Amino acid sequence: MTAHAHDVDPITLEVIRSALKHNLDEIELALCRTAYSSTVYEVRDMCAGWIDAEGRLLAQGRYGLPIFMADLATSVMPGIELFGSDGYSPGDVIITNHAETCGQHLNNVVVYAPIFHQDELIAFTATRAHWADVGGKAVGSYSTDSTEIFQEGIQWNQLKVMKGGREDQEVMRMIANNVRFPDQVIGDMRAQITACRLGERRLLEMVERYGIDTLRACMQKIWAQSEARAREVVAGIPDGTYSASAFLDNDGINLDERLNIEVAVTIQGSDMIVDLTGTHAQVQGPMNSGAAGALAAVRVAFKCITAPGTTPDEGAFRPLSVVVPKGTFVSAEPPAPLAQWVIMMPTLIETVFLALAPVLPGRIPAAHMGDMSANFFYQQSTPTKQGFVHADPFPGGWGARPNGDGPVPLKSYCHGDTNKISVELEELKFPFRVLRYEMRADSGGVGEFRGGPGLDREFELLEDVMITTSLERSECPPWGLEGGGAGGAPIAILQTPAGGSEGFHKATMKPVPAGSRLLISTAGGGGFGNPSRRDPERVLLDVVRGMVTERQARSEYLVAIVPGTKGLEIDVAETHRLRAEEQATRGTQG
């Protein structure tokens, strides 16, 4: 880089910033539209961006999952080291899902391609997408009880699937022969290749139009601005070290062992250091993530706090450093299994928020459902019948805010703008009926502002199926803040036609006979502030709406609701008495 930031006029800068954003929109949408698996086109389990020749993130799109936070470069850099910067030719396409360098479950495959301008390697278009299957012991390469990465699928470490514009048929065969749904997988890979080609075309158009030097100077300036914006926020937080901890239920195998997450956030001027030392060691089961996952989670938290409205780039994270010793379950070393690598992310993100809550008043909501997992229905293929996999990510309650109630149920912080599939479509395609799909009464954490409700979703199975479920945070349900209560914990309950009933949180390929009912209840969000300060009228409205029971209104909100002439009403005298009593108790407690 020879150009300097001060060479750039502010208007050209904005024009280029806008062009970067709009071009990346186009690239990500093209990837989604041409993809074959619903995980990509519906759940948007993908991302795309441009990395410069030195491995820095020029810019990343905004439609992918938030967890893919500025982590594409981590997967491209090892390629630059392996091939050398002169080891790429125009028309090459490289794939990688190498566990050690990517640090994610093997389904997340990065497909990237070099971009040349006048024989000079100037950048890469890089895409990541969740492939429907990459082999291994479980359908969809998704299990909650694998113990080594090798059970979870095959690894491709910087393989050129295209060389000089031509597909390498040997590599293609090797991919197709090692996955369960080769048409879908190869289709998705081609969608990623299409996106890479489009990325090349669009970046070269920008180079043509604005000149490579101007483009580079603008990138420097954009990074500098992103950095300045983040530093401004961090500098507003008082210096000091702020700690918090939380935990996950277990690793799916050793069910009695909690996985603690320790976060110490140090603010020094405009720098933030997030230290995860003390976090639980890597585990036998697949709840591990590589260090790249820990980095991405902390970056999501950092971005929410510093710059929620801008697209991520190299500069945005310069004020942030993440300290994570090797060998924790968020920085696991090979051959640790990684199938459930995302499970820890919502909790890690929230634990950073929890640490900072006291010094960012008004800016941090109470905890959300904290669970990024899903329920899967399967049927194995038989000679006469094609099998299926149906993934159903859990939405749940979000935390109350310092200025209002939690919102309606949403998927986790890590899912971003992804849609849940419609029940009418599910019932058309899969052998189950949904009996109810509703907000869960009393599940929102109590508080002056109530946590958002979790969901109850009950299925009736019409055929024998298998399920893989991994509900988390049942023992560390979404916490409240400033005196608010925790949200209701999640649980799955299975009733079989034989009359058995069983509550559980995790299961892998569990057989479920036709006629069974499966109820999945997701967590509510945490409450904010003391519930006895909640406006009784709002408590009444919650009761009228069936969001809060009369019992909870009385016991937690200290509001007495009684039948009146025009429906339910507040017993004002009794409410006074209940609240006065509580105040007196609090007073004597000092």
Add this chain to the structure above:
Amino acid sequence: MSHPHTVLLGIDIGGSFTDIVASNLQTGEISYAKTPTYSQDLVRSLREAIAAISVPVGEIGVIRHGTTVVINAILTRSGKRTALVTTKGFRDVLEIGRTNWPEPYNLFFNRMEPLVPRELRFEIDERMSASGEEISPVREGDMSELVAKIQDAKVEAVGVCLLHSYVDDTHEKLIGEALADAFPDAYISLSHELSREFREFERTSTVVTNAYVGGVVDGYLGELESYLESQGFSGRLYMMESNGGVTTAESARRRPVALVESGPAAGVMATAEISKLRGIDNAIAFDMGGTTAKACLVEGGVPLFTAEYFVPSYEQGFPLRVAALDILEVGTGGGSIARVDSVGMLTVGPESAGAVPGPACFGNGGEPTVTDANLVLGRLSPSAFLHGETALDVEAARSALAPLADRLGSDIITAAAGIIRLANVNMAAAIRRISLDRGRDPRDFQLFSYGGGGPLHGTEIARELSIPRLVIPILPGIFSALGMLLADLRQDFTQTYMRDLAALGPHELRDEFAALESSARSWENDIGSDAQGRRSVRYVDARYKGQEFTIMVKVPEEWDASLAERLRAAFEQEYQLRYGHSFPSLPLEIVGLRSIDYVSLPKPLVTALTDSTRQGTGAELGSRSVYFGSAGFLETPVVIRSDLEIGAHFEGPLVVEEYGSTTILGPRDTMVVDPMGQLVIDIAKESA
């Protein structure tokens, strides 16, 4: 007493202004006006608009009318108290939606409250399967209990959406009849009457909105009709819909939710009709207003449309499953505010100065806007704004821009030019998006630029996109009202229909379409003698089996053995165009059927439109100093549009002033006045 029905009227009642265009079929005369809208007084808005063009109401044969009454009722939550009835277990579908977080990283995200709160959402124990078999019937006792609950809720409207009613509507009809009996004065709306496509959230949201605004529209139409009648109106009244067509007042009462985006749709229809008249195959309709800009593709005289859109926005709003023109809106308009943030980043919009305080040059204080930038650059005349009715304060604009220029480290002129450039880039991006998303190259299109700001920004936007030709149509400031005057009757029928293409016989598809169309043509009796023939255009939604996204493919007119093959070929061609590749060996699947009925209505003659724009021979305004980027300020000739001869040629730099808008030609842009009086501008390659 009967009058000669010689006048056609298009009337667009917007939020701030009422635009009216009348065409006299006998004299060929066109008259038009822009008058204030009185939001609380429909009759006054109408009366003043009609008075402004001096047309006797008794001579009006056809009125086509667009209104913001539906969108306003939704945005201000002034609809009727509405209940919802759903299948047991599904009353929260409306509120849960699709559980997405459309503003990732925003920890304070909230969606709009649903139009029907939870205490007014009632369940009934019934069930249909996905294939339309009855799993559990509606029981008499449950029905009376439901009616009693709704009675207690004291609502004025009820929407009903049962699971899988798009396949089998028996239960929904049963409930609808019971509700109609019990509540004769309530507005009852059933989901299967509005949409025959799957996805319960979208259908629920649509039926709830329809019920919520039903009473409002009924009242509005009642007031409108009785006023017109009192003035001696004996013609026909049609209402503009979001799909770019008009419909009868009766149909509008049944499906008011279809009226939501009537104004923007009408502008696109004007583009479509004029591009047809002028033999232009590919056009982009571009409308720049005060707060937003909107763009829509028009191919072969037909605007692209979509089966679903969000009100008021994708992020906070809710979906409506009604055919609408596929219009992309961006938050850039004349009132868009320019700001520099703490790290020196310049933004233009989406915050708008609105009507109050308005741009700084209105003299009410406030932040600098796109209009202020246009003014200090000489692109906008202080006196000619909206036909000289409002004088603009150049000094106020300069003072508002000064602090912003300081923050950018530039002078006021450079800052103003930067604001214009950035606004243009944002608007160009919207046009790129609608074309590139569909594999279209904007350079293959002609840009029709209208609305208050469209003519002013048209040349630069076209240049930004390398679009070679720009058209400033006639009456750009009241183009939506003109579009209403040109619209035909249109009705959309849709049905989810899932079949493998390979297994589909041509007669099967023909029979399905026939069944769909006969079930829905209830409006036939209302159309009357103005109708001049009808035609149906049919489409299927198709996709590669296994993919989710569908592509709409036009069904050929002839039903023969090659149908499947031709549908396949059309699909592959479109897929190839959009994505650069296709998969000829993969199986194709049909997911939905769409049939669109058009019925032609009387229209003004093209020659009439032409003559009307030439209404004076006033003196040339002379010249003024206008800023053109690197060329700096140039003394630029100013002409009045109504003085221009048909066929006259001009070369930029040039300013063309007219009622409500200003067109700017850059140096070396060339312009010819076409036979309709439109300004056809060839864009010079390099920005000056």
